[in-house]
Amino acid sequence: MPQYFGQLHTLDPSWSQIEAVKTVEVGDRHLLFNCGNADVKISLLADNLIRVRYSPSGDFLPRRSWAVTVEDQDWQPVQFQTHETETTTEIITEKIKIIIQHNPCRIQCYDLQNNPFAIDGELGFAWRQGLTAVWKKIEPEEHFYGFGERTGFLDKLGEIKTNWTVDSLDYDALTDAMYQAIPVFMALRPELSYGIFLNSTYWSRFDIGVEQPGIWRMETQAPELDYYIIYGPEPAQILNTYTQLTGRMPLPPRWALGYHQCRWSYESEIVVQEIAKEFRNRKIPCDVIHLDIDYMQGYRVFTWNEKRFPEPKKLIQNLSENGFKAVTIIDPGVKYEPEGNYAIFDQGLEQDYFVRKPNGQLFHGYVWPDKAVFPDFLNLKVQKWWGECHQTLTDMGISGIWNDMNEPALDDRPFGDKGTKITFPLDSLQGPPEERATHAETHNLYGLMMSKSSAEALLKLRPKERSFVLTRSGYAGIQRWSSVWMGDNHSIWEHLETSLPMLCNMGLSGVAFVGCDIGGFAGNATAELFARWMQLGILYPLMRGHSALSTAQHEPWVFGERVECICRDYLELRYRLLPYLYTLFWEATQTGSPILRPLFYHYPNDSKTYSLSDQVLLGSAILAAPIYRPGVECRAVYLPKGIWYDWWTKEPYSGSQYILAEAPLERMPLYVKAGSIIPLQPVMQYVDEKPIDSLTFKVFPGTGEGILYEDDGHSFEYIQGIYSTTKYQVSQENQALIIEIEPRQGQWTPPDREIIIDVVGVGEQRFQDDGQGKILRFS
Numbered sequence: 001m002p003q004y005f006g007q008l009h010t011l012d013p014s015w016s017q018i019e020a021v022k023t024v025e026v027g028d029r030h031l032l033f034n035c036g037n038a039d040v041k042i043s044l045l046a047d048n049l050i051r052v053r054y055s056p057s058g059d060f061l062p063r064r065s066w067a068v069t070v071e072d073q074d075w076q077p078v079q080f081q082t083h084e085t086e087t088t089t090e091i092i093t094e095k096i097k098i099i100i101q102h103n104p105c106r107i108q109c110y111d112l113q114n115n116p117f118a119i120d121g122e123l124g125f126a127w128r129q130g131l132t133a134v135w136k137k138i139e140p141e142e143h144f145y146g147f148g149e150r151t152g153f154l155d156k157l158g159e160i161k162t163n164w165t166v167d168s169l170d171y172d173a174l175t176d177a178m179y180q181a182i183p184v185f186m187a188l189r190p191e192l193s194y195g196i197f198l199n200s201t202y203w204s205r206f207d208i209g210v211e212q213p214g215i216w217r218m219e220t221q222a223p224e225l226d227y228y229i230i231y232g233p234e235p236a237q238i239l240n241t242y243t244q245l246t247g248r249m250p251l252p253p254r255w256a257l258g259y260h261q262c263r264w265s266y267e268s269e270i271v272v273q274e275i276a277k278e279f280r281n282r283k284i285p286c287d288v289i290h291l292d293i294d295y296m297q298g299y300r301v302f303t304w305n306e307k308r309f310p311e312p313k314k315l316i317q318n319l320s321e322n323g324f325k326a327v328t329i330i331d332p333g334v335k336y337e338p339e340g341n342y343a344i345f346d347q348g349l350e351q352d353y354f355v356r357k358p359n360g361q362l363f364h365g366y367v368w369p370d371k372a373v374f375p376d377f378l379n380l381k382v383q384k385w386w387g388e389c390h391q392t393l394t395d396m397g398i399s400g401i402w403n404d405m406n407e408p409a410l411d412d413r414p415f416g417d418k419g420t421k422i423t424f425p426l427d428s429l430q431g432p433p434e435e436r437a438t439h440a441e442t443h444n445l446y447g448l449m450m451s452k453s454s455a456e457a458l459l460k461l462r463p464k465e466r467s468f469v470l471t472r473s474g475y476a477g478i479q480r481w482s483s484v485w486m487g488d489n490h491s492i493w494e495h496l497e498t499s500l501p502m503l504c505n506m507g508l509s510g511v512a513f514v515g516c517d518i519g520g521f522a523g524n525a526t527a528e529l530f531a532r533w534m535q536l537g538i539l540y541p542l543m544r545g546h547s548a549l550s551t552a553q554h555e556p557w558v559f560g561e562r563v564e565c566i567c568r569d570y571l572e573l574r575y576r577l578l579p580y581l582y583t584l585f586w587e588a589t590q591t592g593s594p595i596l597r598p599l600f601y602h603y604p605n606d607s608k609t610y611s612l613s614d615q616v617l618l619g620s621a622i623l624a625a626p627i628y629r630p631g632v633e634c635r636a637v638y639l640p641k642g643i644w645y646d647w648w649t650k651e652p653y654s655g656s657q658y659i660l661a662e663a664p665l666e667r668m669p670l671y672v673k674a675g676s677i678i679p680l681q682p683v684m685q686y687v688d689e690k691p692i693d694s695l696t697f698k699v700f701p702g703t704g705e706g707i708l709y710e711d712d713g714h715s716f717e718y719i720q721g722i723y724s725t726t727k728y729q730v731s732q733e734n735q736a737l738i739i740e741i742e743p744r745q746g747q748w749t750p751p752d753r754e755i756i757i758d759v760v761g762v763g764e765q766r767f768q769d770d771g772q773g774k775i776l777r778f779s
């Protein structure tokens with residue numbers, strides 16, 4: 001982060017506090033409070049959603065469309081009432097009450113039982129040169145989650161979180177700013193949770209009880225403080241509303257849920273072919289191979305290295321015949337090559353598409369190709385041009401793009417010369433002529449806009465097939481354009497452990513399609529670490545193995561037979577779970593729900609779940625308690641209320657208690673909630689290997705219901721309604737277990753298949769699937 005941001009002294013008298021409310025104007029959905037020079041505007045957008053804007057100067061910034069997808073006026077009208085007294089203005093919706101105290105101006109929120117939340121503290125709104133801020137109370141028992149990409153444990157109470165995208169190489173539990181900057185969080189206590197989205201692309205920071213215990217503060221370098229308060233009361237509702245605001249992920253191709261193999265780099269066609277062959281020979285499922293920077297000619301984006309990859313089209317064709325998709329990396333840095341040998345540089349220069357310094361000179365920095373220039377992705381024309389450049393890759397047959405180094409990451413001198421990380425000058429202007437904005441305002445958007453460019457290009461270039469996009473950097477709303485991985489982790493146990501809370505907090509920030517490099521990127525995994533990582537990796541929504549240059553190989557077979565078997569078994573389990581997983585992805589597209597969830601997501605009133613960083617839920621039915629320490633072969637597992645079945649032994653356990661789970665190297669403790677049905681398919685070597693000719697509904701006795709989503713898995717026909725959903729229920733009647741599979745709804749017809757109802761500990765019934773559903777009795 002640039003030095004000048006420095007440490008902030010918030011109690012410093014240079015802060016100017018907001019004055020008392022002088023006048024109140026009530027509009028259709030807005031209330032405007034004039035407080036002398038400053039104005040506060042409260043907009044009612046939904047029963048559980050308000051937008052608060054505080055402008056110290058009384059001028060509100062023009063609306064930017066970068067992250068929020070729904071303009072204030074486009075929300076459905078909200079029913080609300082206002083009551084005005086001498087000292088307060090009250091606003092009541094069907095879900096919440098907001099009280100604006102007039103002197104001094106303070107905002108307080110309550111649920112309809114009068115439980116307070118997001119209450120301004122003794123200090124409320126304030127500003128000083130270059131910063132606007134607000135202070136709010138932390139309620140007793142409140143815990144804090146989300147904040148985008150964060151290291152450490154799940155709960156961020158007592159931490160400071162900066163929102164400024166950086167190349168956070170060598171991160172650890174104390175690292176603050178990361179690759180992603182997503183200024184959103186949720187506060188949770190029994191019976192009540194609420195979310196805050198700070199709608200600022202500028203540098204911003206949350207201080208959760210550090211400066212002053214019992215108070216959280218947010219501040220931004222934007223000239224105005226603009227934030228949304230989202231009332232739950234449950235986390236799922238917060239995410240639903242937050243993703244209405246910032247958008248939801250599109251449905252990825254089903255193959256993107258398979259295993260991805262990557263390395264920096266599989267350096268030639270021959271090596272790539274060998275890797276692919278090895279997977280198939282050893283019968284280890286895998287769907288995707290990523291090509292890292294060495295496929296390029298001297299790290300020139302949108303070129304191929306003719307020596308290493310002389311026939312990329314043939315290579316990719318060959319991979320495709322063997323069931324592999326290819327994904328290529330793209331970096332934003334364009335090699336500075338004014339000699340006229342490199343079309344991308346020439347075109348960008350000619351069209352004036354690269355970022356310039358405030359004095360008008362071309363800005364350059366150093367990345368893989370040494371001296372490089374950087375496209376101004378904020379400009380729609382640049383996005384389009386860059387998108388079109390992807391054709392050199394799609395023509396070769398690639399199925400996805402991996403966007404890297406887009407914080408942006410660059411040095412002030414050639415890589416290897418111990419340079420300093422820099423960014424574009426903060427006062428350099430970016431964006432189209434009609435909407436120029438400083439880099440200070442738009443820095444956090446660089447990765448988002450680059451990903452948007454790729455995603456939109458792939459839609460055009462591969463109009464019939466869904467594509468895959470992966471990015472390292474992003475901002476709020478990145479889920480609309482791309483999946484995200486957590487950058488350069490290390491082959492250490494601590495990074496295995498932290499991957500779960502990291503991914504859970506990303507999910508709680510609206511980004512469901514996330515993963516970490518399995519095995520660790522930097523360093524060398526031991527066999528044991530790799531085995532444990534692969535087990536845990538089947539829970540990652542994005543399951544990709546990756547490792548750095550000059551580290552030991554990290555493919556599933558390099559650690560000996562025992563680990564190879566473990567990898568195969570767990571990958572097979574991942575592939576068997578695909579119908580369940582794909583349904584979770586679909587749910588994420590519909591409601592913004594995470595795929596990988598902390599336990600409190602479904603048990604928000606159970607405070608024992610609040611600090612559980614080492615257990616997760618995959619959807620609502622599967623609970624995993626992975627091993628993340630060497631030499632450990634058993635562990636404590638907290639089971640929330642209800643009955644839980646051990647996946648391996650099928651033994652039922654009562655919840656609301658800790659149990660001790662056996663976990664020899666071959667076993668990651670897994671549990672399924674009673675009353676769940678887990679849809680399973682046969683093992684495949686790759687997702688589309690063959691039609692799914694049997695579908696097993698694994699039933700865990702109890703009471704519950706679920707849904708299965710299906711479509712062709714790769715085209716866009718589902719958008720025209722060519723998909724199906726099947727609802728199912730489990731219930732108990734006296735001694736019998738009743739399983740009802742409802743008739744399949746929707747226009748998609750699966751291939752002929754047998755349905756196997758496998759009731760754990762009871763028995764099995766089979767029938768041919770005619771889409772009509774069935775009611776089965778087991779006693």
Ligand code: GLC
Pocket residue numbers: 263264292293329404405472487488521546547548
């Ligand atoms: C960055 C990426 C890493 C990639 C490497 C080379 O470090 O985070 O995943 O392998 O660059 O492209």
